Amino acid sequence: MVTVRAPATSANLGSGFDVFGVALDRPADIVHVERADRTTIEVTGVGSQYIPTDPDRNVVGAVAEALDAPAHIRIDKGVRPSSGLGSSAASSAAAAVALNELYDRGLSREELVPVAAEGEAVVSGEAHADNVAPALLGGFTVATDEGVTTVDADIPLVACLPEIAVSTRDARRVVPSDASIEDMVHTVGRAATLAVGMCRRDPDLVGAGMDDRVVTPARAELINGYHGVREAALDAGASGVTVSGAGPSVLGVCQAADRTRVAGAMLEAFDEADVDARAYKTRVGRGAEVFEL
Ligand SMILES: Nc1ncnc2c1ncn2[C@@H]1O[C@H](COP(=O)(O)OP(=O)(O)OP(=O)(O)O)[C@@H](O)[C@H]1O
Numbered sequence: 001m002v003t004v005r006a007p008a009t010s011a012n013l014g015s016g017f018d019v020f021g022v023a024l025d026r027p028a029d030i031v032h033v034e035r036a037d038r039t040t041i042e043v044t045g046v047g048s049q050y051i052p053t054d055p056d057r058n059v060v061g062a063v064a065e066a067l068d069a070p071a072h073i074r075i076d077k078g079v080r081p082s083s084g085l086g087s088s089a090a091s092s093a094a095a096a097v098a099l100n101e102l103y104d105r106g107l108s109r110e111e112l113v114p115v116a117a118e119g120e121a122v123v124s125g126e127a128h129a130d131n132v133a134p135a136l137l138g139g140f141t142v143a144t145d146e147g148v149t150t151v152d153a154d155i156p157l158v159a160c161l162p163e164i165a166v167s168t169r170d171a172r173r174v175v176p177s178d179a180s181i182e183d184m185v186h187t188v189g190r191a192a193t194l195a196v197g198m199c200r201r202d203p204d205l206v207g208a209g210m211d212d213r214v215v216t217p218a219r220a221e222l223i224n225g226y227h228g229v230r231e232a233a234l235d236a237g238a239s240g241v242t243v244s245g246a247g248p249s250v251l252g253v254c255q256a257a258d259r260t261r262v263a264g265a266m267l268e269a270f271d272e273a274d275v276d277a278r279a280y281k282t283r284v285g286r287g288a289e290v291f292e293l
C-alpha cells in the first residue's frame with residue numbers, strides 16, 4: 001500500500017486566472033492505494049457524501065486510467081468539495097503520486113502534472129493545471145502551455161470557506177468572453193507584481209498584485225457576503241483579498257502577525273451576511289508527500 005498526503009491549493013490569486021496557484025500548508029487530502037485488477041474507490045471525510053465513488057465520475061478514476069494503474073483507492077477528504085480550495089486537485093495529485101509509486105512508473109512530479117490534470121477535466125470539462133501543479137510541486141506555481149515554473153515562496157495566508165457550494169463548472173460559465181485593452185494592461189501589471197512579490201517573499205507586493213478587473217468581479221457575485229468580507233479583511237490589515245479558485249472561499253494575504261485579526265474579521269463579515277464560515281490560518285506550503293511505501 002502507498003499513502004500520500006496532498007494539500008489544498010488556491011488557484012488564480014486574482015490576476016493569474018488559470019495560470020497562478022499556491023499550495024496551502026493546510027487542509028489536505030490523504031489517499032491510500034493498493035494494487036487491484038480493476039479500480040474501485042472509497043471516500044470518507046469532509047463532504048464525502050457529495051463525492052461519487054464511480055471511477056468514471058471521481059477524479060482519481062481518470063488518474064488511474066491515465067497511468068494504466070488499476071487500484072483500490074481510499075480517499076480521506078480533508079478539503080471540502082466545491083470549496084475553491086482545490087478539493088478535486090488534492091485527490092488527483094495524491095492519487096497520481098501514489099499510483100506512480102505503486103506501479104513504479106518513474107514519472108517526475110512535473111510529468112505527473114498533465115496526468116493529474118486529467119482528473120480536473122472530469123469535474124470541470126477542462127484539464128487546467130493551476131491547482132494540480134501546486135498540489136504536486138508545492139510553493140507558488142505558474143502553469144502555462146509550456147509547462148510549470150515554481151517559486152519556493154513563504155507567504156502567510158488566510159483562506160475563509162463559507163457554507164456555500166460553488167462548482168467550478170458553474171463559475172466558469174460566468175467568466176467574460178472578452179476584456180478591454182485597459183483591463184488587460186491592468187491585470188498584466190498586477191500579475192507581474194504578484195510574481196515579483198512571491199520571489200521576494202513580500203506579502204505586501206503579493207497582495208497588491210492580486211487585483212483583477214476581468215474574472216473576479218463576475219465571480220464575486222456568486223458569493224453571498226463577498227464584498228463585506230473583502231472590505232473587512234483589508235481593514236484588518238490584509239494587503240490583498242480575492243476569490244480563491246472558482247470560489248466560494250475567499251483568500252487573504254497579510255503579515256503573519258495579522259492572520260488572527262484578518263481571519264476574525266472575515267468570519268464576522270460572513271456572519272453579518274448570515275453565512276456560516278470557517279477560516280484556515282495558513283501559508284504557502286509543500287506539495288504532495290509520500291507517507292509510507
Ligand atoms: N476525489 C474528489 N474530491 C473532490 N471532489 C470530487 C472528487 N471526485 C469528483 N469530485 C467532484 O468534483 C466537484 C468538486 O470539484 P470543484 O473543482 O468544483 O471544486 P474544488 O476542487 O473545491 O474547487 P477549485 O478547483 O475551484 O479550487 C464535486 O462535484 C465533486 O463531487
Ligand SMILES: N[C@@H](CCO)C(=O)O
Binds near residue numbers: 012017019124171
Ligand atoms: N482556474 C480555475 C480553478 C478552479 O478549478 C478556475 O478558476 O476556474
